Amino acid sequence: MERGAPVRSLGPPGDGTLRDLSRPGRSAWSFPALDVDAVEPPADHRRSRSPGLPEVAERDLVRHLTRLSQMNYGVDTGIYPLGSCSMKYNPKLAETAASLQGFAGLHPLQPDGTAQGALELLWRLERALCEITGMARATLQPPAGACGELTGLLIMRAHHEATGGSPRTKILIPDSAHGTNPASARLGGYRAVAIPSTDRGLVDVEALAELVDEDVAGLMLTNPNTLGLFEEDIARITDVVHGVGGLVYYDGANLNAIMGRTRPGDMGFDIVHINTHKTFATPHGGGGPGAGPVGVVEHLVPYLPVPRIERDEDGGFRLSTDEPASIGRMHGFHGNFAVLVRAYAYVFFHGADGLREVSELAVLNANYLAAAIREDFPLAFPDAKPMHEFVSTAAPLERETGVRAMDVAKRLIDLGYHPPTVYFPLVVDEAMMVEPTETESKESLDGFSEALRTAAAEARSDPKLLHDAPVTTPVRRLDEARAARQLRLTWRDDPGDG
Amino acid sequence: MRFAPHTDDDIREMLAAVRASSIDDLFAQIPDPLRLDRPLDLPRGVSEQEILADLGSLARQNVVGEDLVCFAGAGAYDHYVPSVVWAIAGRSELYTSYTPYQPELSQGVLQALFEYQSMVCELTELDVSNASLYDGATALVESVNMARAGGRSRVLVASGVDPRNVDTLRTYGRGSGYEPEPLGDDDGTIDVASDVAAVVVQHPNVYGVLEDVRSFSDAAHRAGALLIQVFDPTSLGILAPPGELRADIAVAEGQPFGNRMNFGGPYLGMLASRREHVRKMPGRIVGATVDVEGRDGYVLTLQAREQHIRREKATSNICTNQTLMALAATVHLAWLGPDGLAELGRQCASKASYAFRRLTEIPGVEPAFPGRPFFKEFTVLLPRPADQVRDAMVERGFLAGVPAPWAGEGALIVAVTERRTRDEIDRLTSALTEVLA
Numbered sequence: 001m002e003r004g005a006p007v008r009s010l011g012p013p014g015d016g017t018l019r020d021l022s023r024p025g026r027s028a029w030s031f032p033a034l035d036v037d038a039v040e041p042p043a044d045h046r047r048s049r050s051p052g053l054p055e056v057a058e059r060d061l062v063r064h065l066t067r068l069s070q071m072n073y074g075v076d077t078g079i080y081p082l083g084s085c086s087m088k089y090n091p092k093l094a095e096t097a098a099s100l101q102g103f104a105g106l107h108p109l110q111p112d113g114t115a116q117g118a119l120e121l122l123w124r125l126e127r128a129l130c131e132i133t134g135m136a137r138a139t140l141q142p143p144a145g146a147c148g149e150l151t152g153l154l155i156m157r158a159h160h161e162a163t164g165g166s167p168r169t170k171i172l173i174p175d176s177a178h179g180t181n182p183a184s185a186r187l188g189g190y191r192a193v194a195i196p197s198t199d200r201g202l203v204d205v206e207a208l209a210e211l212v213d214e215d216v217a218g219l220m221l222t223n224p225n226t227l228g229l230f231e232e233d234i235a236r237i238t239d240v241v242h243g244v245g246g247l248v249y250y251d252g253a254n255l256n257a258i259m260g261r262t263r264p265g266d267m268g269f270d271i272v273h274i275n276t277h278k279t280f281a282t283p284h285g286g287g288g289p290g291a292g293p294v295g296v297v298e299h300l301v302p303y304l305p306v307p308r309i310e311r312d313e314d315g316g317f318r319l320s321t322d323e324p325a326s327i328g329r330m331h332g333f334h335g336n337f338a339v340l341v342r343a344y345a346y347v348f349f350h351g352a353d354g355l356r357e358v359s360e361l362a363v364l365n366a367n368y369l370a371a372a373i374r375e376d377f378p379l380a381f382p383d384a385k386p387m388h389e390f391v392s393t394a395a396p397l398e399r400e401t402g403v404r405a406m407d408v409a410k411r412l413i414d415l416g417y418h419p420p421t422v423y424f425p426l427v428v429d430e431a432m433m434v435e436p437t438e439t440e441s442k443e444s445l446d447g448f449s450e451a452l453r454t455a456a457a458e459a460r461s462d463p464k465l466l467h468d469a470p471v472t473t474p475v476r477r478l479d480e481a482r483a484a485r486q487l488r489l490t491w492r493d494d495p496g497d498g
Numbered sequence: 499m500r501f502a503p504h505t506d507d508d509i510r511e512m513l514a515a516v517r518a519s520s521i522d523d524l525f526a527q528i529p530d531p532l533r534l535d536r537p538l539d540l541p542r543g544v545s546e547q548e549i550l551a552d553l554g555s556l557a558r559q560n561v562v563g564e565d566l567v568c569f570a571g572a573g574a575y576d577h578y579v580p581s582v583v584w585a586i587a588g589r590s591e592l593y594t595s596y597t598p599y600q601p602e603l604s605q606g607v608l609q610a611l612f613e614y615q616s617m618v619c620e621l622t623e624l625d626v627s628n629a630s631l632y633d634g635a636t637a638l639v640e641s642v643n644m645a646r647a648g649g650r651s652r653v654l655v656a657s658g659v660d661p662r663n664v665d666t667l668r669t670y671g672r673g674s675g676y677e678p679e680p681l682g683d684d685d686g687t688i689d690v691a692s693d694v695a696a697v698v699v700q701h702p703n704v705y706g707v708l709e710d711v712r713s714f715s716d717a718a719h720r721a722g723a724l725l726i727q728v729f730d731p732t733s734l735g736i737l738a739p740p741g742e743l744r745a746d747i748a749v750a751e752g753q754p755f756g757n758r759m760n761f762g763g764p765y766l767g768m769l770a771s772r773r774e775h776v777r778k779m780p781g782r783i784v785g786a787t788v789d790v791e792g793r794d795g796y797v798l799t800l801q802a803r804e805q806h807i808r809r810e811k812a813t814s815n816i817c818t819n820q821t822l823m824a825l826a827a828t829v830h831l832a833w834l835g836p837d838g839l840a841e842l843g844r845q846c847a848s849k850a851s852y853a854f855r856r857l858t859e860i861p862g863v864e865p866a867f868p869g870r871p872f873f874k875e876f877t878v879l880l881p882r883p884a885d886q887v888r889d890a891m892v893e894r895g896f897l898a899g900v901p902a903p904w905a906g907e908g909a910l911i912v913a914v915t916e917r918r919t920r921d922e923i924d925r926l927t928s929a930l931t932e933v934l935a
Contacts (some may be wrong), residue, residue: 005605018613018832028582034845035920036852040736044710044869047738050836052620058582061832065586065610074594077889091501093546095588102557107570108762109900111885111905112567113893118761126878131539143632143763144515144818146805154673183805183815188673189645192810230527261525262532277818285609285822287631287782289764305669328669332573332635332662332751333762336512345553351543354501360521361502364509367516367524384527384705385516421599424806440505442512473602475795483787483799486777488627490616495786 002443004416005078009474010070019491021064028061046086052492069473073418075284079444081369082179083421083433084226086256086278089291093349103341108333112318118337119317123309125344126293132347132355133255133272134265135295139248139305141335143497145253146180148273149220151305152249153188153418154327156218156270157298158303159247162325168217172241174203176226178253190217190326197427201227201381201391209240219245222254223267224387226425227380228433230257238268247271252292255279256437257363257388260356270297276343281439283342291339293365305330361438362388365445369436372449376456380428381482389435391428398430403459405430407466410477411458414470415451438475524890565895567922571875571913572704572900573634573660574762577842578917580833587756587826597782597818601797601828607821608796610863613783614828619833621734621839622748623741624770624807626925629782630824631767631816634751638698638728640780641747641769642667643674645696645724645811647778652682652694656714658703659728661904667698690721701730701743705902706850706875707867707913708737709848715744724775731755732846733873735839740770747771754915756826764908766823777803780814782821815926845916846874849923853914854878862934866909874915880908880934887933894929 040046053339074080080087080343098104106118122422126290142148157167171185172418175194182192195211198204213333219241228376231237232486238248250269256279264272276282278288284290296304302325310320319334350358363386370379377392394405409419410431458465488495504512509521518524525533544552566733570755587593598604611629618627630891631637636726642653653671655664655678667678681688681697690697697718701709711727727745730737732754740748752766771779777800785799805812834842854876858865862881880887884901888910891898902909914923 009892015608017616018828019616027835027837028833029580029835031578031838031841031845031916032919034848034922038844039848039851040844041847041873045737045871047734047736048742051623051739051839053617053834053836054832054837055835055837056832061829065829066589068609069586069589069591070606071604071609072591072595073600073603074591075591076594080594080596082596082599087596092739093550094722096550096636097553100554100557102554102560102562104758104760105562105575106761107759107897108574108899109531109569109570110561110566111889111892113762113889114561114897117556120559121553133703136638143636143820144816146815146817147632147636150673150815154669157672178817179805179809179812180815180817181808182810183808183812186810186812187670187815189675228932232527232529234531235532258528259536260534262528266532266534275818279702283822284818285820286592286595286604286610286825287597287821288819289632289763289822290818298771326671329629329635329662329665330669331763332633332666332765336632336763337761348541349543349546349549350501352538352540354543355538355540357500358502360524361504361509363524364504364512364516364521368512369519370919371516380697385524387524387527407844409600410602412752418603419600433630438502440509445852446502446894460715470602474573474605475602475789475793476791478601478789478795478797479787480797480799483689483785484802485795486788487799489612489776489783489799490619491613492616492619494893496896 001108004446004447006416006472007071008472011118014385016351017450017491018054018056018064021056021060024055026055028056028058044393063412065298078417079440080418081420081434081436081450084434085252086435086437088281088437089439090281091346094345094369097345098338098341116317119309122340122476123311123317125340128347129274129293130295132259133295134263135272136298137301138293138295140293140340141305141331142294143336144288144290145273145275145292146184147330148181148294149184150187151294152271152273153184153190155300155303156247158327159300165212165282169215171217172211172219174221176427179224181220181251201229202231202382203237205233208237212240212244216244216246218249218253220249222251224254227391228386228389229381229384230387234267253278254388257359259359261359270300276339278440280343280346282339285469289336289339291336291343303327309418341457359436365436365438365440366390369434369445373452376453377432389433390433392434393428394430395430397456397459401459401463403466405432408455410469411466412451414472415454417448417451545596562581567895568897570897570900572663572911573751574759575754575913575915576759577915579756579758582833583756583826583829586829587822588775593822598798605757605796610825610828611821612796614824615784617828617831618768618770621731621739622770623739624748625773626776627770628680628779629784630820631769632820633664633763633765636750637749637767637769638663639667639670641726641749642696643774644747644778645726648695650695651676652692654690654694654697656681656710657684657701658705658707659698659700660704669896681844689715690717690723692719692721694723696726698726702730702873704731704868705877706872707870708872710745719864732871733843737842737873739895744749749774752827755801755828757823760792764823766820766827778813781816781819797909846914849918850870850914852875853912853923854872856923857930859932860934866905875911875913877902877909877911878912879906879931883907884910890933891929896926896929898930
């Protein structure tokens with residue numbers, strides 16, 4: 001069994017912020033001597049006061065950031081089973097690929113003829129993503145999943161305006177959906193309408209059939225859904241929406257469950273986004289960058305953003321902006337290219353056989369872990385086998401001991417583990433959403449499930465241990481209400497007296 | 499060859515533990531007609547050596563570096579990235595973590611973002627910053643959404659704003675219900691009506707020219723509108739910051755701090771504003787607080803603005819952002835400090851000035867904006883279509899600039915960073931002289 005990897009307190013408070021380290025006259029920078037005449041900006045454009053940036057030596061900077069990194073937990077530290085985030089191990093080969101000078105040194109506006117390798121890479125990646133999802137064409141421009149959602153919704157708008165003269169008004173979204181779905185719907189100019197789940201955790205198809213009408217522009221759905229369950233009636237769901245002329249959007253958050261087994265296009269979806277930082281293991285970077293390519297079926301291709309990558313008859317590649325029906329530009333340039341290089345490396349390293357196995361082992365790991373903890377943390381929807389993630393509930397434990405899901409999460413931290421997502425999805429009481437991913441070994445899952453069982457046993461014998469947790473970390477539970485009430489958002493803001 | 503850590507024995511034991519006889523059992527919920535009954539039409543998996551050979555061959559088909567000395571800018575710049583940036587930002591405890599939902603395990607990322615926000619405010623002389631957006635163009639979109647949240651609708655864009663920025667605004671505006679309108683400032687007049695939410699000005703502008711931002715701010719404020727400034731963060735060691743220019747919201751492409759050009763991404767959307775707008779700000783914001791023992795610590799704060807709490811009423815849909823780029827910018831800015839940032843600005847401005855003088859000495863090459871001051875970029879009018887000249891210069895090993903066809907057939911925007919040398923500028927001048935001869 002693999003033990004946890006705790007992030008421990010580093011002892012007495014550290015060195016404060018970079019500003020506290022600053023000493024007038026210290027510096028890290030160096031530039032070559034200026035080899036032309038120096039010029040100053042015109043007087044009325046000059047800065048009147050030097051910016052308050054820190055003055056530190058390079059050694060100070062490195063030790064400071066190294067210390068900060070020691071107060072952080074990443075996938076390279078240990079299992080990171082955040083549900084819906086697919087925190088899988090990121091192969092290092094992708095870093096080597098992205099750092100190649102031929103990619104890193106490329107200006108986004110240099111002529112196509114000097115960027116053939118980059119364009120070919122994007123073209124091949126687009127084809128591969130279309131094959132994996134069953135779409136006709138894709139844009140690689142959206143820099144994250146939420147931006148992909150908005151891209152899809154703007155494509156829906158353009159489609160309805162072109163075919164029906166009106167963009168329509170409503171987007172249907174399951175009540176278990178991620179918050180970006182309704183937020184994107186509003187930014188797309190739509191009203192979000194919730195569709196209820198059944199007591200089996202699936203879309204209520206009868207309720208859906210009641211809700212659809214000619215004002216529905218489309219439905220947004222993941223499959224497997226946010227509860228980790230496969231929507232078995234998906235063909236009927238997409239039929240119902242298509243029946244009123246609506247489109248169906250696939251949120252790719254959960255694509256890691258189905259690669260090589262089934263495809264959104266085959267289920268009847270019209271628009272698909274993919275999170276490369278989830279499914280294709282591009283590192284999450286502490287919160288980003290990601291990439292959110294969007295694929296569409298044939299009849300929606302005219303609306304895809306520009307520029308697009310086209311291959312000419314002579315085999316050359318070019319960026320094309322001459323697409324009159326396009327929704328336009330979703331990103332300043334071509335999207336998060338260096339992230340897409342990593343995604344390409346992942347997809348073609350794994351290949352058709354490897355990607356299928358990724359999904360198989362992701363599902364196996366989730367089922368194995370769900371079974372190992374179910375006595376203490378039963379599945380919220382026990383009737384169906386989960387796919388690549390599952391939602392358990394701490395509600396029985398809470399009733400028995402008063403210990404809540406958040407307390408369990410904080411105790412896991414003391415035991416050396418990153419907790420799962422808690423209190424999401426909102427439709428499950430005391431939810432714990434767990435996604436181990438395929439890159440965790442059996443030993444790692446055994447260690448994590450034992451930690452959860454330990455926490456549950458402690459909740460019964462010594463609940464204070466959980467209420468007080470974590471106690472071993474660089475800081476303990478933080479006063480979030482105070483943070484929001486008494487804003488200190490920069491080192492200039494006065495701490496005040498609370 | 500299997501990348502995941504499972505042995506065949508593991509798989510057998512795990513299947514037994516979940517009472518499944520095979521992997522197929524785990525996929526039984528997928529109805530038959532939906533199952534993919536063939537392998538994906540992709541090559542089989544390969545070794546690390548093979549995939550890196552494939553990528554190496556693609557990378558070699560791109561012309562970069564010494565083979566194509568970069569004088570292109572227009573939103574992406576060939577600045578020097580010091581070694582320390584990725585030695586530190588690449589530390590995997592930071593690099594392989596995600597959004598700091600569990601602050602006790604994430605103090606490293608949270609404190610670094612707090613320091614990033616602090617340095618953005620020091621740079622801009624504004625009060626608050628968020629923890630990053632996707633890039634400069636989408637940061638502009640978010641700033642316009644902030645301004646429009648006040649109830650007014652119209653958005654006016656000054657003539658010097660990069661058309662890529664305007665195109666991006668136009669795309670997002672379709673969903674939000676506005677169309678960016680030209681401010682009509684080409685003739686020096688600035689008229690702002692009382693139903694305008696925001697005036698957008700870019701300084702230095704897309705042609706490199708310095709704008710009189712204060713006159714835009716004053717005109718916007720007289721009409722009760724907000725002034726959004728698109729700024730160049732590398733200029734702020736020497737040029738007056740948005741706060742001094744009376745901007746309400748400032749956004750920037752932060753790529754030059756820590757990021758290579760990477761064919762356009764991932765970059766860094768910077769956004770800062772005056773304090774009164776903080777509750778309309780998009781994206782993650784880190785705040786300082788204390789723990790149960792009174793120790794200082796950091797959390798994501800004002801989350802009631804955000805999509806995971808507020809859903810369709812959120813100020814933005816952003817979830818995954820560009821934290822890693824903000825970390826890289828934090829290291830780069832601390833490496834520079836105030837003096838290094840000023841030296842960076844001075845080197846760019848001086849070398850651009852030298853290049854401007856040399857290029858406009860070439861017969862037929864005229865300044866597009868004679869007499870107007872500029873920072874690290876300037877625009878010249880060539881006697882032939884700029885894209886043809888640019889392509890001919892590629893043959894001579896130079897990326898001479900970015901054509902600006904909307905400003906004239908011969909318009910070429912030339913950028914000069916601190917990486918360019920006098921010798922390179924002289925050789926650029928000779929090559930352009932030959933091409934135009």
